[in-house]
Amino acid sequence: MAQILVRNIPDETLAVYRERAKRNGISLEQEIRNLLEKNRPFTPEERVAFSRYMRSQTKKNSPPLTLDEIREGLE
Known part of the structure; x- marks a missing residue:
């Protein structure tokens, strides 16, 4: 070990x-x-796996956020 x-x-x-x-x-x-x-x-592989997991946990039928909603979330 190092x-x-x-x-x-x-x-x-x-x-x-x-x-x-x-x-x-x-x-x-x-x-x-x-x-x-x-x-x-995270390793690159862990990052991909985590992203896939998070995407699987979101509602599949919900529309994507609008630009205004994204901006509001950043404030």
Whole structure:
């Protein structure tokens, strides 16, 4: 497995992760590994699969949004 070294982490940030690790009954190192794995970017294949899943969950007969509805949602 690969390793990384992260420098200059604010003391407050590290304290939060230490406390979280303690509550979870795991090491700080494992807490950070869990954090990295949970927040890793999707692979292209995962992105396609997720998009297909989300599309399958929407109503098939609903009309597409109008340009005004899209703009309103962005505000």
